[in-house]
Amino acid sequence: MPVFGAQRVYKDIASFHGAITAVTSRELAGKKIYRAFGNASRVTPASESFAGGFWAAAYWGVGEVPKTAKAWRESAAVLDDWNANGFMVVAHLPDNLAELWPEAKAWIGRIAEQYSPDSPFQYLEGGGEQLVANFGKNLVEQITAIGNEVKAAGSNEVRTEMIDGVRFDFFKTNWKDVERVHGYGEASNKQAATTRRLTEDEVREK
Known part of the structure; x- marks a missing residue:
């Protein structure tokens, strides 16, 4: 893979649907990207998450920031148990x-549908655009440090910082309907069951 040189890379990632493209900072230029982060949930098993993510491979949404919990959950297919939230960078x-x-290097593509393996069953369609990026350890640590300060402050004010020449906005989402709300119900249960069955059939065929 030319973008990554001699490094070992993985071309099949379950969180993507369809084609995945390897890109560099040249292709990322001009884009808007975002990440949800927050304190550990009191409702679900989701543990504390951080603004910078894991430095070697952090997930970022691409494009306009979702304005509601419903839009974020459904387009990004973030299961309730996965990712603490409450803040956005x-x-x-x-x-x-x-x-x-x-x-900077990244994979970019469409987000795959996701379903929970256990009750209460949750199914989220996905379809938004995302990238899995390596922006370097130093940059990620700076993003995380500021994010931690924003979480601790809990302010409704937007905090803007320039980090390595790039503007970052940190803010509280104030979403109230974010957990145990979206992706549940009879229709979601049926869709999750269908997806699970197709996955099992595919594994058996292989």
């Missing part, structure tokens, strides 16, 4: 990103 990647972050 948005990066406005400038046109000269290749000069600022020359080593």
Whole structure:
């Protein structure tokens, strides 16, 4: 894979649906990307999550930031038990990103549907655009540190920071209907069962 040189890479990622494209900072320039993060949930098993994510491979949504919990859950297919939330970080990647972050690399593609393996069954369709990115350990640690301060403050004010030449906005979502609400019910149960059955059939055929 030319973008990653001699490094070992994985081309099949269950969180993607359809084609996955390897990109560099040159292709990422001009895009808006975002991540949800937050304190551990009191309702679900979701543990604390961090603004920067895991430095070697962090998930970011691409495009306009979802304005509601429903839009975020359904388009990003983030199961309730997976990711603590309550806050959002948005990066406005400038046109000269290749000069600022020359080593940045990512996979970009559409988000796959997801379903929970156990009751209460949850099914989320996905379909939004996402990237799995390596922006470097130092940058991710800076994003996480600011995110931790934002979580601790709990303010409704937007905090804007320039990090390595890129503008980042950190803010509280104030979503109230974010857990045990979206992706449940009879229709979701049927869709999850169908998806699970198709997956099992595919595994048996292999």
